Amino acid sequence: MTDPDPKLVSRDRLIQAAIEIFAENGFDATTTRMLADKARVNLSAIPYYFRSKEGLYQAAVEHIADVLGERLQPFVQRLADLSGKGLDRKTARSLIGEGLATMIAVMCGDPDTLPFSKIIFREQMAPTAAFDLIYPRIMERVLKAFATLIAAATGESDQRQCDLQAVLFVGQVMIFRAGRATAVRRLGMEGYTASEIAEIQDIIQSRAMAVLDFMAANKS
Amino acid sequence: MTDPDPKLVSRDRLIQAAIEIFAENGFDATTTRMLADKARVNLSAIPYYFRSKEGLYQAAVEHIADVLGERLQPFVQRLADLSGKGLDRKTARSLIGEGLATMIAVMCGDPDTLPFSKIIFREQMAPTAAFDLIYPRIMERVLKAFATLIAAATGESDQRQCDLQAVLFVGQVMIFRAGRATAVRRLGMEGYTASEIAEIQDIIQSRAMAVLDFMAANKS
DNA sequence: GTCTATAGTCGGATAGAC
DNA sequence: GTCTATCCGACTATAGAC
Numbered sequence: 001m002t003d004p005d006p007k008l009v010s011r012d013r014l015i016q017a018a019i020e021i022f023a024e025n026g027f028d029a030t031t032t033r034m035l036a037d038k039a040r041v042n043l044s045a046i047p048y049y050f051r052s053k054e055g056l057y058q059a060a061v062e063h064i065a066d067v068l069g070e071r072l073q074p075f076v077q078r079l080a081d082l083s084g085k086g087l088d089r090k091t092a093r094s095l096i097g098e099g100l101a102t103m104i105a106v107m108c109g110d111p112d113t114l115p116f117s118k119i120i121f122r123e124q125m126a127p128t129a130a131f132d133l134i135y136p137r138i139m140e141r142v143l144k145a146f147a148t149l150i151a152a153a154t155g156e157s158d159q160r161q162c163d164l165q166a167v168l169f170v171g172q173v174m175i176f177r178a179g180r181a182t183a184v185r186r187l188g189m190e191g192y193t194a195s196e197i198a199e200i201q202d203i204i205q206s207r208a209m210a211v212l213d214f215m216a217a218n219k220s
Numbered sequence: 221m222t223d224p225d226p227k228l229v230s231r232d233r234l235i236q237a238a239i240e241i242f243a244e245n246g247f248d249a250t251t252t253r254m255l256a257d258k259a260r261v262n263l264s265a266i267p268y269y270f271r272s273k274e275g276l277y278q279a280a281v282e283h284i285a286d287v288l289g290e291r292l293q294p295f296v297q298r299l300a301d302l303s304g305k306g307l308d309r310k311t312a313r314s315l316i317g318e319g320l321a322t323m324i325a326v327m328c329g330d331p332d333t334l335p336f337s338k339i340i341f342r343e344q345m346a347p348t349a350a351f352d353l354i355y356p357r358i359m360e361r362v363l364k365a366f367a368t369l370i371a372a373a374t375g376e377s378d379q380r381q382c383d384l385q386a387v388l389f390v391g392q393v394m395i396f397r398a399g400r401a402t403a404v405r406r407l408g409m410e411g412y413t414a415s416e417i418a419e420i421q422d423i424i425q426s427r428a429m430a431v432l433d434f435m436a437a438n439k440s
Numbered sequence: 441g442t443c444t445a446t447a448g449t450c451g452g453a454t455a456g457a458c
Numbered sequence: 459g460t461c462t463a464t465c466c467g468a469c470t471a472t473a474g475a476c
Contacts, residue, residue, distance in 0.1 A: 010459080010460085026246065026248065026346070028246065028248035028249040029248040031450085031451065031452085032451075032452060032453085033450095033451080033452095041460090042459095042460055042461055042462090043452090043453090043461095044453085044454085044460075044461070044462090045459085045460075045461095046452090046453090047452080047453055047454075048459075048460085049459095052452080052453080053451095053452065053453090118345075121345060121398065122345070123401070124398060124399050124400065124401045124402055125338075125341060125342070125345070125398060125400070125401075126246070127401045131401060135401075135402065135405060139402045139405075139406065140405075140406065143402075143406050161423075163406065163407060164407065164419075164423050165423070165427075166406075167395070167399075167402075167403050167406060167407065168392060168395070168423065168424070168427060171391075171392065171395030171396075171399055171403075172388060172391065172392060172395070174395060174398065174399055175387070175388070175391030175392070175394060175395060175398075176391075178341065178344060178345060178394065178395075178398040178399075179344050179387075179391055179394055179398075180344065180345070181343070181344045181345075181347045181351060181355075182344055182355065182359045182363075182387075183387050183391075185355060185359075185360075186359070186360065186363050186383065186386075186387060187383060187384065187387065199384075203381075203384050203385070203388065204388070206434075207385075207388060207431055207434075210430055210431050210433075210434030210435075211427055211430050211431065213430075213434070214426075214427075214430030214433070214434070215430075230441080230442085251468080251469065251470085252469075252470060252471085253468090253469080253470095261442090262441095262442055262443055262444090263443095263470090263471095264441095264442075264443070264444090264471085264472085265441085265442075265443095266470090266471090267470080267471055267472075268441075268442085269441095272470080272471075273470070273471090441476105442475105442476085443474100443475080443476075444473105444474090444475080444476100445472100445473085445474090445475100446471100446472085446473085446474105447470105447471085447472075447473090448469100448470090448471085448472095449468100449469080449470085449471100450467105450468090450469080450470105451466100451467085451468080451469085452465105452466095452467090452468105453464105453465085453466090453467105454463100454464085454465075454466100455462100455463085455464085455465095456461100456462095456463095457460105457461080457462085457463100458459105458460085458461075458462100
């Protein structure tokens with residue numbers, strides 16, 4: 001994919017390269033030689049800066065958590081502000097739609113963030129120590145935000161119900177990343193072009209609205 | 221997990237062991253020694269029976285396709301029979317609910333089939349040649365069946381819409397496998413006990429019905 | 441068919457010059 | 459901080475006895 005910016009110092013070039021390569025091949029199939037080549041750095045720079053291959057992996061995941069956390073911040077902030085003033089149903093619904101569309105773009109479209117989600121997915125399927133770096137800063141914040149929005153959008157007061165639905169709302173999106181091979185093949189897609197992403201965003205949003213209507217009408 | 225049945229011949233013990241170990245560690249992190257140990261077979265049995273580690277992996281995937289394909293057969297057959305006679309909405313809806321519940325049980329509960337879904341998920345995230353063994357015999361059949369049922373349950377005549385929704389219905393279930401680490405943590409689960417699975421089945425089914433109602437009311 | 445022994449390769453990490 | 463050279467362990471696969 002993209003080669004690391006040659007202006008960056010070795011340490012940063014290694015992190016850049018690590019994100020790409022680990023995303024593509026996973027931890028085990030990645031060799032330190034691949035990493036050094038991609039970063040245009042000497043092999044010994046890895047143990048020098050990061051102590052080991054695993055140290056580099058963890059630094060890469062930490063970087064992902066930093067970047068995604070920062071991108072998440074405005075959304076969470078906006079939600080906190082609105083919650084203080086009492087969040088009306090219409091606003092909550094539109095924020096849910098907006099959040100879902102953004103997530104699809106991040107996970108399926110944007111070539112800068114796509115490797116992030118690949119790594120996060122691998123961590124979810126087979127968590128390592130790095131999962132603890134990412135869960136509280138990303139997953140938990142997103143899921144809590146969605147639970148709040150769902151409650152506000154439907155009037156559902158059962159917290160458990162909102163938490164479960166939040167997992168399903170977010171999960172809905174993730175399936176196009178985790179089940180990409182199947183989805184693309186079955187739907188005859190080329191692999192998430194702009195118009196294919198629009199189609200996915202569209203159906204996920206309308207589905208979400210259907211569920212919100214149903215929840216509002218059938219509170220537990 | 222389970223050790224291979226000692227009554228089986230070496231070849232079969234190796235396949236049994238391979239399914240467990242590849243599911244747990246993925247292809248690269250699995251060594252031929254692990255496989256031979258678990259199967260209680262000499263290391264050389266692997267190249268002898270399967271030519272290579274990769275040959276064993278493919279044989280294991282083929283076995284998975286056989287077993288799941290057989291388990292799928294009655295469901296597909298029943299659907300074909302019913303389709304001939306004209307499938308009414310109520311029956312279609314209950315078959316969808318039943319299918320979803322079964323999938324959750326297979327993917328999250330049943331310790332015999334759980335390793336199958338782990339391997340299938342790894343293949344979806346990073347397909348190898350083995351994906352072609354499993355896609356047409358499992359994924360495609362399931363998705364086509366769901367698309368047919370969705371059409372019958374809602375009266376939606378747009379094929380594309382039904383195919384997309386089928387991916388989402390099935391995807392909904394898969395998220396509890398692919399996103400297990402997050403779901404379990406966020407929902408304070410122990411890791412899919414019987415009652416936790418019942419809770420998941422319940423919410424997924426009610427969500428599915430909400431979407432079907434919505435589709436029936438808003439045909440494209 | 442099952443075993444031992446070993447070949448041949450490659451990986452991660454280190455030592456030490458510059 | 460960056461390089462070369464190299465060690466050492468682990469891996470897959472093969473050769474060949476039984």
